[in-house]
Amino acid sequence: MKIIIFDTDILSMFAKAGALDVLFNLLSGFKLCITPKIKEEFSAPLKYGYSFPQQIFDKFELVLPTKEEYLESEHFQTLYPFLGKGEIEAIPMAKIRKCVFATNDLKAFNVALKEGITVINVHIILRTLLRKKIFNKSDLKKLIQKLEASDNTKIKHTDIIFE
Numbered sequence: 001m002k003i004i005i006f007d008t009d010i011l012s013m014f015a016k017a018g019a020l021d022v023l024f025n026l027l028s029g030f031k032l033c034i035t036p037k038i039k040e041e042f043s044a045p046l047k048y049g050y051s052f053p054q055q056i057f058d059k060f061e062l063v064l065p066t067k068e069e070y071l072e073s074e075h076f077q078t079l080y081p082f083l084g085k086g087e088i089e090a091i092p093m094a095k096i097r098k099c100v101f102a103t104n105d106l107k108a109f110n111v112a113l114k115e116g117i118t119v120i121n122v123h124i125i126l127r128t129l130l131r132k133k134i135f136n137k138s139d140l141k142k143l144i145q146k147l148e149a150s151d152n153t154k155i156k157h158t159d160i161i162f163e
Contacts, residue, residue, distance in 0.1 A: 003031045005063065005090045007103035008041045010122055015052040016150040019143065020059055026129055030100070033063045037089040069093045080111050091115060122147075127161045137162060 004027060011034070014020050023032065034042075039062060042053035065073065072092035080088070087108040094101040100118045102125075103109055112119040126144065129135045135143060140162075144155055 001031045002029065003033055003063070003097060003099035004102050004120075005033050005035060005094050005097075005099060006038065006060065007090060007101070007105060007108060008038055008086055009104040010102050010125070011056050011060070012042075012052065013104075013122065013147050013151040013153065015055045017143075017146045018150075019146065020055055022129070022134075022143065023125070024059070026125065026132070026134060031061060032059070033061045035063060035065065035086065035089045035093060038086040041084075041086050063093065065089060065093055066096070069096050072096060080107075083108055083111060087111075091117065094119075122155060123157070123161055126155075126158075130161065 010023075011020075014023055034056065039057065042056055046053050069089075069092050072095070073089050076083070076092050077088050083091070084105070087103065087105065090103075091101060091108065091112050093099075094112065094117045095115050100120060101108075101112045102120045103112070104121050109119050109121055126140060129143075130137065130140050144158060144161075148154055
């Protein structure tokens with residue numbers, strides 16, 4: 001089964017909106033995973049009383065890096081010091097395992113592309129929901145509003161989702 005390794009941003013947005021099931025519905029043919037460093041990043045909000053990370057821990061498989069992946073992440077830390085620790089771990093794992101990496105971080109997205117990794121972001125996910133007719137335009141607009149409100153964010157350039 002093909003794997004998708006998620007960065008924190010997309011999962012945080014969907015978990016806060018109570019919409020992780022949307023990801024599982026859309027990506028039912030994939031094993032949805034996080035890495036130890038991504039899990040560590042999600043552990044911080046738990047300390048402040050937020051419960052959304054537990055939904056992620058309950059539903060997403062934790063994949064551990066191999067020695068080769070660990071060494072590659074050390075190399076990535078030198079090459080790409082501007083990336084976060086979760087991305088430094090996840091991108092090399094996605095590269096070596098030849099799996100998909102999911103992130104909203106533009107720098108991480110571009111590094112993954114440069115490294116030859118298939119990468120997706122929230123725009124691709126939302127657009128695919130529409131194209132696969134899982135959501136109609138009206139329902140997708142409501143989902144976007146819910147994601148933005150629950151994560152206190154703005155999904156920019158939503159017009160490209162509806163093209």
